[in-house]
Amino acid sequence: MSHAYEYERPALTVDCVIFGLDLEEESLKVMLIERDLEPFAGRWAIPGGFVRQGESLEAAALRELEEETGISDVFLEQLYTFGAPGRDPRGWIVSVAYYALVSPDKHHVTAATDARRAEWFTVTKLPSLAFDHNDIMRAALQRLRGKLAYAPIGFELLPRKFTIKQLQKLYEIVLGEKLDNRNFRKKIFSMDVLRELDEIQKGVPHRAARLYKFDERKYKQLMKQGMNFEL
Amino acid sequence: MSHAYEYERPALTVDCVIFGLDLEEESLKVMLIERDLEPFAGRWAIPGGFVRQGESLEAAALRELEEETGISDVFLEQLYTFGAPGRDPRGWIVSVAYYALVSPDKHHVTAATDARRAEWFTVTKLPSLAFDHNDIMRAALQRLRGKLAYAPIGFELLPRKFTIKQLQKLYEIVLGEKLDNRNFRKKIFSMDVLRELDEIQKGVPHRAARLYKFDERKYKQLMKQGMNFEL
DNA sequence: CCAAAAGTGTTTCACTTACACCCATGA
DNA sequence: TCATGGGTGTAAGTGAAACACTTTTGG
Numbered sequence: 001m002s003h004a005y006e007y008e009r010p011a012l013t014v015d016c017v018i019f020g021l022d023l024e025e026e027s028l029k030v031m032l033i034e035r036d037l038e039p040f041a042g043r044w045a046i047p048g049g050f051v052r053q054g055e056s057l058e059a060a061a062l063r064e065l066e067e068e069t070g071i072s073d074v075f076l077e078q079l080y081t082f083g084a085p086g087r088d089p090r091g092w093i094v095s096v097a098y099y100a101l102v103s104p105d106k107h108h109v110t111a112a113t114d115a116r117r118a119e120w121f122t123v124t125k126l127p128s129l130a131f132d133h134n135d136i137m138r139a140a141l142q143r144l145r146g147k148l149a150y151a152p153i154g155f156e157l158l159p160r161k162f163t164i165k166q167l168q169k170l171y172e173i174v175l176g177e178k179l180d181n182r183n184f185r186k187k188i189f190s191m192d193v194l195r196e197l198d199e200i201q202k203g204v205p206h207r208a209a210r211l212y213k214f215d216e217r218k219y220k221q222l223m224k225q226g227m228n229f230e231l
Numbered sequence: 232m233s234h235a236y237e238y239e240r241p242a243l244t245v246d247c248v249i250f251g252l253d254l255e256e257e258s259l260k261v262m263l264i265e266r267d268l269e270p271f272a273g274r275w276a277i278p279g280g281f282v283r284q285g286e287s288l289e290a291a292a293l294r295e296l297e298e299e300t301g302i303s304d305v306f307l308e309q310l311y312t313f314g315a316p317g318r319d320p321r322g323w324i325v326s327v328a329y330y331a332l333v334s335p336d337k338h339h340v341t342a343a344t345d346a347r348r349a350e351w352f353t354v355t356k357l358p359s360l361a362f363d364h365n366d367i368m369r370a371a372l373q374r375l376r377g378k379l380a381y382a383p384i385g386f387e388l389l390p391r392k393f394t395i396k397q398l399q400k401l402y403e404i405v406l407g408e409k410l411d412n413r414n415f416r417k418k419i420f421s422m423d424v425l426r427e428l429d430e431i432q433k434g435v436p437h438r439a440a441r442l443y444k445f446d447e448r449k450y451k452q453l454m455k456q457g458m459n460f461e462l
Numbered sequence: 463c464c465a466a467a468a469g470t471g472t473t474t475c476a477c478t479t480a481c482a483c484c485c486a487t488g489a
Numbered sequence: 490t491c492a493t494g495g496g497t498g499t500a501a502g503t504g505a506a507a508c509a510c511t512t513t514t515g516g
């Protein structure tokens with residue numbers, strides 16, 4: 001590790017897999033951008049862009065997110081860094097991948113500031129993506145599925161006020177398996193991280209469900225006391 | 232994402248946290264290198280170096296590992312990428328951190344090819360490290376502890392042939408808590424991923440323990456069938 | 463009053479935990 | 490033969506899984 005300047009330097013990008021939930025059609029979505037330039041013009045890709053000097057990686061990811069989709073203030077976590085030689089035909093480009101979880105409250109979506117098309121795709125029906133973005137997507141899905149079980153990140157995909165059924169649906173959609181509603185309720189209530197609201201669901205043609213929100217304060221408290229979230 | 236060349240580029244390094252186990256003194260170790268150049272001359276740091284063009288990140292980490300410590304053929308996994316502005320006073324340097332698990336079979340160690348001092352440190356007694364390497368170390372430890380519980384990576388830290396007691400000790404050392412030996416045995420045997428050898432421990436002044444090895448073949452088989460490793 | 467989803471209790475079974483003694487070996 | 494760690498069985502308790510009916514509301 002002598003001088004930093006003896007070496008060729010890669011270009012550095014961040015790519016951000018943006019997850020959203022469609023509760024109506026009960027599917028997990030990701031936002032993709034249609035490339036207008038070569039290479040891979042016309043192909044869909046994970047939104048991303050170059051990191052600027054003086055900017056942290058996370059800041060770059062947040063900036064790209066905002067610029068390309070108009071989305072801000074979301075859950076964001078670093079995923080993995082992709083640097084295989086040849087992954088980008090333009091040259092040596094290393095990409096730090098992030099994933100974001102966007103609640104339906106914030107699907108202002110498709111509001112890309114530049115002219116590129118941005119669209120939500122159902123994760124089970126993805127087109128073949130540009131670059132090594134299929135790999136990135138695979139990694140992101142694996143991480144989301146894995147982490148959902150032991151970290152309270154699912155709430156980031158729901159509206160701030162949600163019903164237990166919606167929460168259960170979220171788990172069923174992402175994990176791809178049916179869950180027993182009685183057991184699910186017992187488990188989630190036993191963890192004592194939900195705050196029951198005085199409000200109920202509106203506009204449903206049947207009995208309305210009670211609304212809840214995730215009590216982050218209580219969650220952090222319990223974590224300090226050594227509880228562990230698991231679903 | 233127009234032209235890759237409009238932007239400043241960071242220098243890219245890999246740093247590799249090397250974990251080893253000392254079964255005699257029952258402690259978890261990491262290998263550190265004493266810096267001979269500014270910045271941080273004389274301080275201890277996580278071994279690492281610049282990524283070369285045409286080289287994958289993992290290949291760079293393996294190369295550095297080999298060059299700096301003489302260690303090869305070990306478990307290696309990407310950890311996290313550190314890119315905070317100002318993390319390196321020499322300029323914009325982004326580092327992809329890896330961690331490696333080295334079995335005592337391979338502690339040829341301290342055989343750094345260049346003149347720098349390399350030494351094993353007990354993780355609970357680390358000096359203050361150069362750059363943001365304290366953060367990297369924290370992340371590596373957290374990952375190791377977390378992953379040990381649900382992935383069979385502990386075996387990477389043991390000799391190829393080991394006793395159940397040694398395996399248990401490993402878990403105790405890394406997780407920092409005593410485990411009940413009867414329950415530990417029951418659990419590990421119930422997972423059916425160990426192959427019992429016809430060999431026993433040598434050179435102990437008491438009853439010799441049976442030796443086992445991790446049966447990776449069987450493990451993969453069971454994983455496909457949906458079993459999940461957990462300790 | 464009917465359709466549709468919300469919400470609730472109990473039993474069974476498996477797994478985890480806690481705990482103490484005999485066994486085999488080398489010196 | 491004794492000291493040292495290796496190795497084993499069982500009972501109690503806890504949590505997960507399986508399962509079906511009653512309640513509420515809007516139309």
